[in-house]
Amino acid sequence: MSFERIREKLNILADAAKYDVSCSSSGSTRTNKNKGLGDTGTGICHTYTEDGRCVSLLKILMTNYCIFDCAYCVTRKSNDIKRAAFKIQEVVDLTINFYRRNYIEGLFLSSGIFKSADYTMERLIAVAKKLRLEENFNGYIHLKSIPGASDELMREAGLYADRLSVNIEIPTISGLKLLAPDKKHEDFVKPMLKVKNEIIQYKAEKKIIKSTPIYAPAGQSTQMIVGATGESDKDIMYTANHFYKNYNMKRVYYSGYVPVIEDSRLPALGSQVPMLRENRLYQTDWLLRFYGFSVNEILNDVNPNLDIDVDPKLGWALRNMNEFPIDVNTASPKMLARIPGLGMYSVSKIVKARKFRRLNWYHLKKIGVALNRAQYFMICDANEWHHKDLQPAQIKGLILQNSKGKFRSSYSAQLSLFN
Numbered sequence: 001m002s003f004e005r006i007r008e009k010l011n012i013l014a015d016a017a018k019y020d021v022s023c024s025s026s027g028s029t030r031t032n033k034n035k036g037l038g039d040t041g042t043g044i045c046h047t048y049t050e051d052g053r054c055v056s057l058l059k060i061l062m063t064n065y066c067i068f069d070c071a072y073c074v075t076r077k078s079n080d081i082k083r084a085a086f087k088i089q090e091v092v093d094l095t096i097n098f099y100r101r102n103y104i105e106g107l108f109l110s111s112g113i114f115k116s117a118d119y120t121m122e123r124l125i126a127v128a129k130k131l132r133l134e135e136n137f138n139g140y141i142h143l144k145s146i147p148g149a150s151d152e153l154m155r156e157a158g159l160y161a162d163r164l165s166v167n168i169e170i171p172t173i174s175g176l177k178l179l180a181p182d183k184k185h186e187d188f189v190k191p192m193l194k195v196k197n198e199i200i201q202y203k204a205e206k207k208i209i210k211s212t213p214i215y216a217p218a219g220q221s222t223q224m225i226v227g228a229t230g231e232s233d234k235d236i237m238y239t240a241n242h243f244y245k246n247y248n249m250k251r252v253y254y255s256g257y258v259p260v261i262e263d264s265r266l267p268a269l270g271s272q273v274p275m276l277r278e279n280r281l282y283q284t285d286w287l288l289r290f291y292g293f294s295v296n297e298i299l300n301d302v303n304p305n306l307d308i309d310v311d312p313k314l315g316w317a318l319r320n321m322n323e324f325p326i327d328v329n330t331a332s333p334k335m336l337a338r339i340p341g342l343g344m345y346s347v348s349k350i351v352k353a354r355k356f357r358r359l360n361w362y363h364l365k366k367i368g369v370a371l372n373r374a375q376y377f378m379i380c381d382a383n384e385w386h387h388k389d390l391q392p393a394q395i396k397g398l399i400l401q402n403s404k405g406k407f408r409s410s411y412s413a414q415l416s417l418f419n
């Protein structure tokens with residue numbers, strides 16, 4: 001196969017893979033053994049685009065031929081596009097060559113479904129197996145699980161891949177029926193359940209037999225498309241929460257729908273989901289996983305969608321002013337974490353510092369707690385709430401005025417931390 005042909009395939013199949021955002025390479029502890037190539041433990045440097053997407057993997061499809069016709073997908077069979085397919089050895093060679101040249105730290109491999117789910121999954125596994133067993137490749141591998149693939153193949157995939165993911169794509173069953181009539185909800189959840197159970201089982205066995213391999217050490221993730229159907233943010237976050245709780249998801253990714261196909265079931269070409277909506281969903285996801293919030297507190301029938309102009313924690317605080325002010329000298333860490341503007345790092349600094357003295361504004365500044373937002377929601381030594389006469393709308397106005405232009409940079413920094 002000529003170099004030009006490989007390059008052409010790469011152009012087509014890397015471009016087709018760009019809509020999948022579930023490719024963060026964190027969370028794996030695979031180490032380099034037997035003088036192999038690569039090391040995910042310390043060798044991977046992550047690079048994130050401004051909106052938090054990881055760009056350090058060779059991210060390609062095995063093929064963009066597909067037997068299905070999901071309305072939202074550029075690869076769908078009825079779409080008139082240039083098609084291509086890699087051979088197994090071609091993907092192996094590309095990965096090794098790119099790794100040696102330091103272009104990538106690992107591989108993210110997905111695929112359109114050709115012939116059947118099992119046939120496609122077998123080919124993805126064959127790439128990972130060759131990389132691990134023949135090339136002694138210890139770099140990061142993220143394999144896409146093909147909906148409907150057999151349990152046996154899912155078990156095998158996790159022995160070679162660091163992370164597995166099956167994209168739920170559409171947050172509700174009714175939306176899925178409308179846009180992807182060939183797919184069944186069970187086709188997504190069955191492999192997820194298999195992966196979850198295998199992870200648990202292999203971990204348990206490893207406690208007894210030390211040589212047991214680690215199954216999918218970086219866990220599993222999924223992705224939902226936002227804005228292809230009319231789901232509210234509440235629907236999306238309830239679905240995400242369900243997957244975190246019931247399938248031990250490491251991450252749920254939210255990808256704003258980019259209209260690329262004219263279809264009466266989809267938003268019109270040229271319309272676009274605001275990047276800020278994606279960002280607000282990620283912030284909410286963060287609050288659910290690390291700040292002890294429940295979905296119902298942030299999104300409910302009264303507030304089914306997130307505010308675009310303020311972050312979800314501030315939005316919650318402004319709607320629940322009866323919970324404030326919070327006394328930084330006595331409040332539990334859980335309540336401190338609810339103060340807008342305080343991250344978990346600041347909470348831990350406060351908890352440590354207040355063991356030695358009652359804290360005042362000066363002490364808080366001295367230990368590096370950012371007060372520009374937090375000051376409206378807390379009291380310290382003098383027990384005097386300076387802002388008690390302000391209405392929520394006034395507090396919001398003051399905060400927005402103070403934070404103009406600061407959002408993008410601080411948000412990008414946060415995203416790079418939690419990917």
Ligand code: SF4
Binds near residue numbers: 073
């Ligand atoms: S099965 Fe996957 S690749 Fe095929 S059309 Fe549906 S979303 Fe696209």
